[in-house]
Amino acid sequence: MAQFPYVNGDLFKTSTRIPDFNRSMREALLEVSAFDWSPISPAIFGSLFQSVMDRAERRRQGAHYTTEKNILKVIGPLFLDELRAEFERLKALRIAKIARLTEFQERLSKLRFLDPACGCGNFLVIAYRELRLLELDVLTEIFAGKDQLILDVSALSKVDVDQFAGIEIGEFASRIAETAMWMMDHIMNSRLSLAFGKSYVRIPLRKSPVIRHDDALDVAWESVLPPAECTHILGNPPFIGHALRDADQKAGMHRVWGRDGQVNRLDYVTCWFKLATDYAQKNRAIRIAFVSTNSICQGEQASILWPQLFRSGARIFFAHRTFEWLSEARGKAAVHVIIVGLDFDRDGSRQIYDYDDVKGDPHMSIVPQINSYLISSPQIFIAARSRPPAGMPKLFQGSKPADGARLKGPNGKYVTTSNLILDEEDRKAALARDPGIAKWLRPYVGGQELISGKWRWCLWLKNATPAELKSSPEIQERLARVKHGRLKSPTDSVREFAATPWVFTQDRQPSSSYLAVPEVSSETREYIPICVLDENVIGSNKLLILPKPELWIMALLTSAMHMAWMRTVAGRLESRYSYAPNVYNSFPWPVVDDADKTKLEASAKAIVAAREACAPATLEDMYDAGGMPVEVRKAHKANDRLVDRLYRKERFATERERVEHLFNLFQTRSAPLVVASRKEKRKSGKKS
Template sequence: MSTSFSVDAFVRKWRAVELKERSAAQEHFLDLCRALGEPTPAEADPAGTFYCFERGATKTSGGEGWADVWKRGCFGWEYKGKRKNLEAAFGQLQQYALALENPPLLIVCDLDRFVVRTNWTNTVSEKHEFSLDDLREPRNLQVLKWAMSDPERLRPGKTRDDLTEDAAAEFATLAQTLRSRGHPAAQVAHFINRLVFCMFAEDAELLPNKMFVRMLEAAKSDPGQFQTLASTLFAAMRSGGLVGFERIDWFNGGLFDDDEAFALDPDDIALCLRAAKLDWSEIDPSIFGTLFVRGLDPDKRSETGSEYTDRDKIMMIIEPVLTRPLLREWAAVRENINALIEPVRKAAEEAIAGASNFPELAEEVRAVESRLASKPQLELFQDLIKAKRVRAVDSVRSTLRAADRAYQEAREQARAMFAAFLARLRAVRVLDPACGSGNFLYLALVELKNVERRVSIEGELLGFPPEFPAIGPDALRGIEINPYAAELARVSVWIGEIQWMRRSGFNIGRQPILKPLDTIECRNAIINEDGTAAAWPAADVIVGNPPYLGAKLLKRRLGVQMTEAIRALYQGRLPGFTDLVCYWFENAREMIEAGTVKRVGLVATNSIRKNTNLPVLKRITGATRIFEAWSEEQWTVDGAAVDVSLICFGDAGTEPARLDGEIVGSINPDLTTGIDLTSARPLPQNRNGAFLGIQKSGPFDVPGEVARAWMREPTNPNGRGNAAVLKPYWNGDDLTGRPRDVWLIDLPIGLSKAEASLYASPFRHIATTPDDDGKTIEQLRAELGERAGPRWWEPHWPRPEMRSRIEELSRYIVTAETAQHRVFAWLSYPVLPDKNLIVIPRDDDLMLGLLQSRFHAAWALRKGSDLEDRPRYTHTTTFATFPFPPGMTPDVSVEQARAEPAAGAIEAAAVQLNAAREAWLYPSDLIIEEAEIVEGFPVRRLPKDDAARRQLVRRTMTALYNERPAWLIELHLALDAAVAAAYGWAEDIDDEEALRALLDLNKARVG
């Protein structure tokens, strides 16, 4: 530990010192360490690996380092002489913060004044400033002590996210107020964006002397003047000019294209003043845009399902698609430069060593040394010098000059390689074809600028002169259909560019301050107004978060005409029934295949990897490769969980594939690795073996008490009672939970409207019951067009083929389309299945046993999709592709299948399993049976009393499989062993091996 040195002694000593920076800086810092009782750099880190003076490169310009003092994870510290410009010192630290590993504190000092600024990512920067004499105040001394040993104590409490939400909330309120006064939404958006940028410009010191706040203060006392004052300011910002006697820079960029302003009342002005008190220079453009556009346009893009993507998720796309490939390319270039320069550098240094003993060559030696940018360690070459003493001066001179020429030639080649890489880097273009309010574009710009800065800094290490940042918003391309979001995307990018330049210690260009951003276009990214395909601008990289609208909602949200036009454009490439996001993936794939785009990173709901969405990922893996993916990421937006997949594809060089953060051999189209079950194809033996239940798409279901009341009514004018058109109706919840006692209005298919109306009460219910938007089914069907069915009194998909099959059977098998556990059970007609049930029209226990085995469950889990945390059974990809055991395929008659040796054991195990589950769900001592009021319907199984009801409510199929009691496990083990025997497998075969065998069997049957 350093020798003790009191604070008073430190203040007295350094108050009197007038030494220049270079002479005093290190002694000043050592004295400060002693005064604070902190170890000096040499005491704490003799090797100088994490705490040292002069951290950085010896630069060709003659400077000695990037920071006068540096301590990893604590600070970068720059000194200046007394009364010198500390802002210039701070700017230097900012420029080299990246090279200093982004320390959390940036400290500047002129021996008499200390300025400590916080530099944590995603926090609002704080500034602590005090003088030498102020060190006698304990709180100032504490700041320096924390800076040296416990910087976390200085971390600001408010994050940039907090600040951004506060700022967005204020202006969302103002936007809604202006719209409620009848102002057009687009004009309100333009005006609010101007106010937002003015507040940012003021805090970023682009507007002089707090001009915007002063304008608001003036309007506060006379609100009627606001419109005139704001118009005057906007007019000056349009092309540069005077406001009073103060000069305003040229801003424009399209944001200040005219001087139009709205009148504000006192409450509006008070709101603006509250907002102006925030530090707008610190807002986070990566979330500000989305938060703000929600308030500006409450519908935002919810009509197409778009959602806010947080910074971390965006970087999980941008890093593998943009940042890492550029840094890999730079690393290769840097290695080539070093390989080119180092041998000739070493030869030149050896030549210098050989010439150093000849005074007549001193001038030439100095010239070569200056070009090498560092003096050689001559003591390393003493033996060489002695050996060459006897050589003639001309020979040594010749060697020296040859080495110098070789070095200069290598330097020129290296400089050309460096310049060529910088040119390529600066030519990179990033496209977000669904850019929203600019989240991805802003962070992509920041990453490009960070890479450029890193390359420049490492170029200095190689001896090249510093480079001024040249990458700017012109590197970005965007398409956005929402005009509010499109303009805000431009504002977010402008703000982000200015923030980066200021934080990195660079001045911004001012002719104009806002460069036009016409490359962010406001239009449809998929289809033009004339029905042709929308073209995307050329780019190297595509990133973004396209809208998530599901296929079944397209017509309702986009309209029938638009939906059918889009589907027609992609006919033959994508299924007609595919989610909206898939069209963005297909366009990006097409550009990769055409060679106009290198890499793509897009966000989608995790349903993209299954069912009718899967073909787009199959096309992608057929044309290129998925090199990084996160199959299922969750985060919360507006209180709701959103499940997404993050998918990066294209040319990633030799980088290994990564799935969910782990290196894998390859990534399958369904975002799995290893066995590629997406290659399994539908089997002819399974055709028409499973069906969806009835899709109502209207108010066709009623509670049991309503159905029974209707059945008690007198016969209708057609002479028939309502029981003829009512059936018990089950969905997935009835299977996985307790039966809900819901009935379906089951009018015979093909009745005319007049005939249907004769069933008076049921028909009236269908015709008059509104949906959540207050519309009747007739109105909704009319909006959705003819394909939705003009016969609105019939279910949208009545499934006549499925129905004809189950009516012939004593019972039929069902499984919930979406459920936590894959369970198959029995239903019997006249109970009808909803679309949330998958129907297998078989009444034999053999088929139930095969379906309930763990092998089919494993296949279903991989081949199906999921909804949040619940797997979804999709019969078109799961049942249709599943290879049943030989001799037991769905096309084989039950009698033939039962003749197989393993069939008896499977049936017996299935019977036992089903009986045990039913006994647990409906214990005889808790249940009474009650006949329906009309014959022909199943008896009702009801709790015998309230105590039984309380027990039964906890007895559900889901609860049973969550608990998995020993008896259930044993019954399943017996069933699985019997099914394994039917395949000829060992009963303890693991799931992965079984899946591989099943896939081989599928391929063999297809072939």
């Protein structure tokens, strides 16, 4: 035992039971002991830990461990890029260079980092490594060209693990974080030894990272790291949507946000933003950067969350717009995220990182400001609007049947039956039992059916006479189940409809053809497929309806301009687009005259014709992200160019340019004007 150096440190402060070994375990231990671990990053432990986690538990905790490439997207603009740039400036000095570099190294040793959802410590480990690498470059520059022997290499390094703190709810993960930090310390000490030709090992361990095993929504962050000492907060808090929170997580949300207003519509990750900005009120020099679900900067959440954070004095100083968050673990989750960096009381330019492809690399642009939708535009919050702009038809949700009944099946298990709504198999079986019901069957289409082409059917009985209803045993059986289900409903209005089980509880079916907009659509699609449907096709409550459609409106709704607006202000269902009337109502419509409307109608007809030419392909096939038919894409691109020119003559190079232009219009218009004479149009264009 005397051959082994004394380690000490909190890692070994408690007794550990030595596991029973067998031959295969011994051989495995010898094998990994012989392996050269020097090029392996300790951050791999986070990925290994996620790989062995139960999938359901991983989802419950919102745990997503991360590639180093994505961690660098956080720490780069948060602190590392600025420090690296300063180091390069100091290197170029001719006067007082060594003194300035020494002061710079001292400043590095004063930085303090807190990750309040640190997991296995990946962010802390990579941040520590990069800080040590920067310090090593500083030391190399200080001692460059000097021939004197460095007797005590341990006196060179001033950056240490005790500059890093974390909070982690999982005990095993928090222990991994501590171990990984010490391992990275050992690796960086070896790099220092190699650079200066003298062995340096920080053993026994005298300094430790502060990793608190606790609930970050319950513990006082000040007890982990005093705000006066902290310089940066960073991390990847849990991604847990509103509907997936368990009882403890809901209680944590209430502790942070309270129960008033709409705050409990927010994602779980927003708790960390709130606590971080509260913590920073005691030291407004702190900078914050978190990875987050992109939903906090979209739809209703943007107008709920950000006014509260901005009132604290926080400002967004850098942001990565939506990209795919990659994990190195098996069974990884496909998550689309953003990164938001916050500071306080600082002037100067801001940085936006855009992605042409969510899986690609970003390109950075310097902007004067970043708003809550992560674009360079004044702070605007798109509050819900119940009415469309003047002169525009109203967009509304389709009809809802409320026809389910929970009944006990032959095996004793309860099943929920659908009685007014039938899939294709159910329709055929019902017709075989009672061919007379054919006159009451109508196609029933929601967003999913519209896109997939797998339409369902409904019994549309609103005009049936009592005698006709009684003449069909099939209908009578179904209506009895509908009545039973509605009587069991907790909703008063649904129970009232138990007396009339043959009608939908919400009947919004128009008496004319209508424009149909799917409520939910895949985020991978460039365009939401929007169609005109016949009045005999019953639109479900998962479809948004615009009666008596004018094709010039369809051309505008299916344009790149409207899609850019939708992607910015619409909500999300998981990561999919969730279109709502507010997207339509708040859209800054272009000013169009009759000649423009004629061109737009022709453009919409060209899109429809291109689709028909691809029959029998479904909309799902035609709007597949990687396989959009040439004819359909060509028609859409021509429509995009036409609509773009209604807003300005110059071409829009990126989607962000479109959104920024639309936000400026939204801000300057008190009431959007749609139909105008050419003279009025020219005036409006000058104002815009």
